Amino acid sequence: MGTVSFNVGNCMCADTTSTTQATILQVAQDAGVSKTSVSRYFSGERYRLSPGMQQRIKASATRLGYRPNQMARSLKGGRSRLIGMVVADIRNPFSIDVMHGAEQACREQGLSLVVCNTDNDPNQERDHLALLASYRVEGVIINAAGQPSQELSALANQGTPLILLDRTLSDYDADIVALDNRQAIDAALDHLQDQGYRDLLYVSEPTSQASSRQARLERFQQQLKARNLLGKWLCLPLGQEAHHLDEAIAAFLAPEADTHATKALLCGNGNVTLAVTRSLVRQQVRLGDVGLMGIDELPWADLIDPGITTLAQPTDIIGRTAIHSLLQRLQARDRDSPPRQILYQARLHARGSTRPG
Amino acid sequence: MGTVSFNVGNCMCADTTSTTQATILQVAQDAGVSKTSVSRYFSGERYRLSPGMQQRIKASATRLGYRPNQMARSLKGGRSRLIGMVVADIRNPFSIDVMHGAEQACREQGLSLVVCNTDNDPNQERDHLALLASYRVEGVIINAAGQPSQELSALANQGTPLILLDRTLSDYDADIVALDNRQAIDAALDHLQDQGYRDLLYVSEPTSQASSRQARLERFQQQLKARNLLGKWLCLPLGQEAHHLDEAIAAFLAPEADTHATKALLCGNGNVTLAVTRSLVRQQVRLGDVGLMGIDELPWADLIDPGITTLAQPTDIIGRTAIHSLLQRLQARDRDSPPRQILYQARLHARGSTRPG
DNA sequence: AGCTAGAATGGGAACGGTTTCATTCAATGT
DNA sequence: ACATTGAATGAAACCGTTCCCATTCTAGCT
Numbered sequence: 001m002g003t004v005s006f007n008v009g010n011c012m013c014a015d016t017t018s019t020t021q022a023t024i025l026q027v028a029q030d031a032g033v034s035k036t037s038v039s040r041y042f043s044g045e046r047y048r049l050s051p052g053m054q055q056r057i058k059a060s061a062t063r064l065g066y067r068p069n070q071m072a073r074s075l076k077g078g079r080s081r082l083i084g085m086v087v088a089d090i091r092n093p094f095s096i097d098v099m100h101g102a103e104q105a106c107r108e109q110g111l112s113l114v115v116c117n118t119d120n121d122p123n124q125e126r127d128h129l130a131l132l133a134s135y136r137v138e139g140v141i142i143n144a145a146g147q148p149s150q151e152l153s154a155l156a157n158q159g160t161p162l163i164l165l166d167r168t169l170s171d172y173d174a175d176i177v178a179l180d181n182r183q184a185i186d187a188a189l190d191h192l193q194d195q196g197y198r199d200l201l202y203v204s205e206p207t208s209q210a211s212s213r214q215a216r217l218e219r220f221q222q223q224l225k226a227r228n229l230l231g232k233w234l235c236l237p238l239g240q241e242a243h244h245l246d247e248a249i250a251a252f253l254a255p256e257a258d259t260h261a262t263k264a265l266l267c268g269n270g271n272v273t274l275a276v277t278r279s280l281v282r283q284q285v286r287l288g289d290v291g292l293m294g295i296d297e298l299p300w301a302d303l304i305d306p307g308i309t310t311l312a313q314p315t316d317i318i319g320r321t322a323i324h325s326l327l328q329r330l331q332a333r334d335r336d337s338p339p340r341q342i343l344y345q346a347r348l349h350a351r352g353s354t355r356p357g
Numbered sequence: 358m359g360t361v362s363f364n365v366g367n368c369m370c371a372d373t374t375s376t377t378q379a380t381i382l383q384v385a386q387d388a389g390v391s392k393t394s395v396s397r398y399f400s401g402e403r404y405r406l407s408p409g410m411q412q413r414i415k416a417s418a419t420r421l422g423y424r425p426n427q428m429a430r431s432l433k434g435g436r437s438r439l440i441g442m443v444v445a446d447i448r449n450p451f452s453i454d455v456m457h458g459a460e461q462a463c464r465e466q467g468l469s470l471v472v473c474n475t476d477n478d479p480n481q482e483r484d485h486l487a488l489l490a491s492y493r494v495e496g497v498i499i500n501a502a503g504q505p506s507q508e509l510s511a512l513a514n515q516g517t518p519l520i521l522l523d524r525t526l527s528d529y530d531a532d533i534v535a536l537d538n539r540q541a542i543d544a545a546l547d548h549l550q551d552q553g554y555r556d557l558l559y560v561s562e563p564t565s566q567a568s569s570r571q572a573r574l575e576r577f578q579q580q581l582k583a584r585n586l587l588g589k590w591l592c593l594p595l596g597q598e599a600h601h602l603d604e605a606i607a608a609f610l611a612p613e614a615d616t617h618a619t620k621a622l623l624c625g626n627g628n629v630t631l632a633v634t635r636s637l638v639r640q641q642v643r644l645g646d647v648g649l650m651g652i653d654e655l656p657w658a659d660l661i662d663p664g665i666t667t668l669a670q671p672t673d674i675i676g677r678t679a680i681h682s683l684l685q686r687l688q689a690r691d692r693d694s695p696p697r698q699i700l701y702q703a704r705l706h707a708r709g710s711t712r713p714g
Numbered sequence: 715a716g717c718t719a720g721a722a723t724g725g726g727a728a729c730g731g732t733t734t735c736a737t738t739c740a741a742t743g744t
Numbered sequence: 745a746c747a748t749t750g751a752a753t754g755a756a757a758c759c760g761t762t763c764c765c766a767t768t769c770t771a772g773c774t
Contacts, residue, residue, distance in 0.1 A: 021493070021515045023730055034754045039732060050752065065511055070491040071432045072730035076759045080428065090457055100447055103474055107481075112488055115472050117460055124464075131469055134427040136378070154422055158378045274656060281660055299631060300657040303638055380760055391724040396762060407722065429760035433729050 022064035031060035042068050074136065083111050083326065084132035086125060086142040088167075088210070090117035093270055094296055094315055095143065098165060101319025102141060109327065111138070120209065122146030129155060139326040141177075144169055146209055161329035163322045168211040173339045175329065177322045179295075179313050180343035181212055185219040187346060188266055188293055188311055189227060195354045197291040198261035200224070200231035201252045203245075203276055204268035207235055216268050216295070230261055238275045245279050253283075253290060262356055264291025270298055277304060292353040295346065306352025314344050379421035388417035399425050431493065440468050440683065441489035443482060443499040445524075445567070447474035450627055451653055451672055452500065455522060458676025459498060466684065468495070477566065479503030486512060496683040498534075501526055503566055518686035520679045525568040530696045532686065534679045536652075536670045537700035538569055542576040544703060545623055545650055545668055546584060552711045554648040555618035557581070557588035558609045560602075560633055561625035564592055573625050573652070587618055595632045602636050610640075610647060619713055621648025627655055634661060649710040652703065663709025671701050 024042075028035040033053060040048055041057045049057070060066075074080040083106055087095045099115060106113045114137065116128035122145055129151035132140055140155060143165040152172060156162055164176040192200065200220075207214040217233060224231045234248050253263060265280075267273040273294030280292065281304075288306055297312035321342055328334050381399075385392040390410060397405055398414045406414070417423075431437040440463055444452045456472060463470045471494065473485035479502055486508035489497055497512060500522040509529060513519055521533040549557060557577075564571040574590060581588045591605050610620060622637075624630040630651030637649065638661075645663055654669035678699055685691050 025730075035731080036733085036754055037752090039730095040753095043732075048752070053752080065514070067487065067491050067511075069432070069493060069730055070488075071428050071437065071493055072759090073732075074759095075426070075428045075432055075730080075761085076732045078759085090460075091453060096448060096453060100474065103447075107484075112471070112473075114469065116469070117457065127464075130424065131427075134424050135469075136426060136428055154424075157422070274660075277660055281662070298657075300655075300660070303631075303634055303657070303661055305638070305662070382760075392761085393724055393726095393763085394722090396760095397723095400762075405722070410722080426760050429729090430762075431729095432731085432760080433762045435729085 021069075022061075022066040024066070024068070027057065027060045027064055027066045030064060031056040033057065078136075080136045080138055081111050082135055082137045083113050083323065084129075084135075084137040084140040084142075085113055085115045086118060086128055086132070086140065086144070087115065087165075088118055088120050088125075088143045088145040090115070090119075093298065094166075094313065097315030098143075098319040098322070101316035102323050103319075104316075105320040105323035109323070111323075118145045120145045122149065125149065126151050133158070133160070138330060139163070141165055141322040141326060143167060159335075161326055161335075163326050163329075165318065165322055166210075166212050170211075175325050175340045175342075177318050177325060177342045178212060178344070179318075180345055181215040182219045183343075184295055184311050184346040185216055185223060187348060188295070189220075189223050189229070191309070191348060191350065191354060192264050192266065192291055192293060193227070193229070195264075195291065196262055196356050197264035197354070198230060199263045200229060200266055201249070201263070202231065202233040202266045202268065203272050204233065204235050205272060206237055213268055220266070238271055242275070242279065242282075245275060246282065249276070249279050250283060253285065262291070264293065264354065267292075267294035270294065270296030273298060273301075273308065273310070277308065287353040288355045289357070291356065297349060301349065302351060304353075306355070309351045309354040310349045311346035312349055313346060318344060378426075379423040381423070381425070384414065384417045384421055384423045387421060388413040390414065435493075437493045437495055438468050439492055439494045440470050440680065441485075441492075441494040441497040441499075442470050442472045443475060443485055443489070443497065443501070444472065444522075445475055445477050445482075445500045445502040447472070447476075450655065451523075451670065454672030455500075455676040455679070458673035459680050460676075461673075462677040462680035466680070468680075475502045477502045479506065479566075482506065483508050490515070490517070495687060496520070498522055498679040498683060500524060516692075518683055518692075520683050520686075522675065522679055523567075523569050527568075532682050532697045532699075534675055534682060534699045535569060535701070536675075537702055538572040539576045540700075541652055541668050541703040542573055542580060544705060545652070546577075546580050546586070548666070548705060548707065548711060549621050549623065549648055549650060550584070550586070552621075552648065553619055553713050554621035554711070555587055556620045557586060557623055558606070558620070559588065559590040559623045559625065560629050561590065561592050562629060563594055570625055577623070595628055599632070599636065599639075602632055603639065606633070606636050607640060610642065619648070621650065621711065624649075624651035627651065627653030630655060630658075630665065630667070634665065644710040645712045646714070648713065654706060658706065659708060661710075663712070666708045666711040667706045668703035669706055670703055675701060 024035045024038050028038045033056065037049060037053060038057055041054065046054055085099060085102055087099065089095055103113045114132065118124040118128060125145045126149045129149065133155055137160065139161045141163040144167050162174045164174050166178045168176055202217065202220045204213050204217050207217055220233060232252065236244055265276055267276050273296065280287065293309045295311045297310045301308040301310050325340065325342065381392045381395050385395045390413065394406060394410060395414055398411065403411055442456060442459060444456065446452055460470045471489065475481040475485060482502045483506045486506065490512055496518045498520040501524050519531045521531050523535045525533055559574065559577045561570050561574050564574055577590060589609065593601055622633055624633050630653065637644065650666045652668045654667045658665040658667050682697065682699065
């Protein structure tokens with residue numbers, strides 16, 4: 001009854017080695033039943049077993065500290081209960097939130113999410129996909145960093161459903177869950193125009209590896225013409241020497257003889273918004289006088305006086321939807337239906353940075 | 358040679374069903390060798406095989422699109438190549454960065470990181486630990502949300518090394534990698550005193566479930582006495598109605614008859630810094646006049662005019678160290694050495710929010 | 715020539731489960 | 745009393761690997 005006996009009972013009970021995890025066979029022997037019955041007990045077929053047997057199995061299992069080996073399980077049955085998620089930049093708040101949503105959805109389904117970060121490196125992407133394949137994940141949701149590697153088609157060929165997140169893949173047709181980029185850009189332009197801004201600068205990270213960046217930029221360019229607005233755009237890698245950005249923005253803001261249009265900056269994603277804001281602060285520009293707006297909501301957007309206007313993506317929902325979409329594909333009858341596209345609308349958070357004067 | 362024959366070779370070649378992933382046996386048969394040889398080829402024992410055999414295996418493997426089944430592999434060999442990471446709040450930037458570091462370290466070692474988020478819920482923590490155990494992860498690094506569940510001791514008993522991140526566990530002795538909380542608080546107080554602040558308010562999230570929060574608070578209280586400073590502290594859940602925080606801060610800042618000491622707020626972590634800053638902005642307090650300082654560096658810390666002073670944790674390194682520590686434990690001879698404690702110093706980023714007047 | 719060491723290869727037993735199929739046995743119908 | 749059924753249980757095959765043993769063969773040695 002005392003602490004000591006309890007400890008002893010806990011540590012030395014195993015009739016085999018103490019450090020080795022108990023197997024189904026040990027439980028079976030200990031309970032004096034066949035391993036089939038133990039297997040049934042742990043695979044949701046208890047209703048088949050007599051109460052007495054359930055009792056004995058339960059007792060032995062707890063005593064030995066038995067846990068079914070998921071590896072062995074998925075080897076025979078084929079169901080690994082694992083979903084892979086490949087994300088291009090895990091430090092991007094967008095990715096995190098999507099991941100959070102995806103993880104929740106997985107848990108509700110009794111699945112686990114294996115998250116791989118590629119740091120936007122196609123090589124790592126390839127490696128991670130190979131890895132996921134080797135664990136026989138039941139599906140993959142991917143925020144692709146590069147071209148559709150052959151790894152991807154390999155996965156698809158082997159029957160693993162694939163959902164693209166945020167980014168399409170040039171010559172690969174798969175389901176995609178993403179922001180409606182055209183609507184987002186349109187909404188941004190609507191808002192900026194409403195607020196009286198007439199000369200715009202769109203700032204983006206390099207568009208080469210990310211289709212969504214490209215889609216946003218293209219829509220911006222197109223709408224510029226369609227709406228007969230003044231405007232330029234700028235693509236540059238962040239995290240480089242900041243003065244490039246400073247100079248470009250300074251050039252854009254420099255007063256010109258021929259136009260007095262009110263100017264505004266539109267940022268293609270959260271990282272850009274951070275960099276641009278930093279640059280503006282450095283140049284002591286008053287937000288609002290020069291408009292500032294960004295795609296992606298940021299936790300600190302309302303903190304920078306007078307608040308930064310953003311277009312929020314429904315990140316959590318995007319993650320959840322990706323998983324649900326995946327599950328649908330896993331239903332045998334839905335394997336071969338044509339690729340779906342699920343696009344979400346951005347939500348405007350209007351703040352002081354787009355209130356001129 | 359043409360495209361067509363290549364495609365046919367690619368898709369229909371498998372002598373079984375086309376969608377099924379090829380097995381080692383199929384490769385062996387296709388190459389006319391034994392599965393043992395194929396296994397050798399893929400397990401880093403190529404040097405044992407004659408060049409001709411290597412050639413044939415390689416050819417067959419590529420043609421069939423063979424990938425070793427990691428499940429089967431770890432079933433036989435016992436090495437799952439998987440490390441589990443359990444994190445209390447995945448949306449906390451601190452967690453993210455630690456995770457990033459851990460993941461890098463894993464990849465360098467050919468391991469994969471399975472990340473589980475508990476949202477600070479002990480139930481989820483329990484479930485996730487059970488899950489990780491069932492996949493026979495080779496080790497776990499955990500940012501514990503609750504009490505040491507029996508799951509944890511179960512893992513430990515079964516011989517899985519465990520590393521605690523940031524938070525200790527009351528009655529469980531394991532390696533821990535964390536910030537040196539006492540040094541951090543001392544450094545904060547040193548700095549605040551140097552800058553002339555004499556009346557302090559320490560703001561923390563509830564300390565009950567997180568040892569590091571408790572350690573910081575305790576050190577603060579103790580040093581308050583030791584240094585003969587004025588001060589109070591405040592523990593409250595964030596994300597609740599913000600007016601609680603507003604009122605508490607307002608009360609602290611209200612001018613008192615008996616003291617004109619310069620006041621400063623010290624935030625226990627990044628989330629608190631965000632909430633407190635928001636509250637100060639709402640109350641139109643000028644940062645610096647009232648000091649503001651936070652533990653955890655934040656990407657936007659330099660953006661809020663005049664910049665928020667922070668104590669940065671070496672997050673990346675903490676993650677990497679956790680993994681390395683784990684690997685050491687995995688070395689058979691290091692299994693039973695006494696628990697290690699690896700503490701890191703915080704780094705001061707002095708900014709305008711602690712420059713009075 | 716006869717013998718042996720060592721390299722190259724393959725056969726088959728694990729690994730820890732699930733699953734199919736057979737067996738036992740008590741209860742029911744006629 | 746006997747056939748029929750269905751519930752409870754177990755034996756054995758299988759999942760895709762690894763790994764311990766053979767086994768074969770060639771080259772080098774006495």
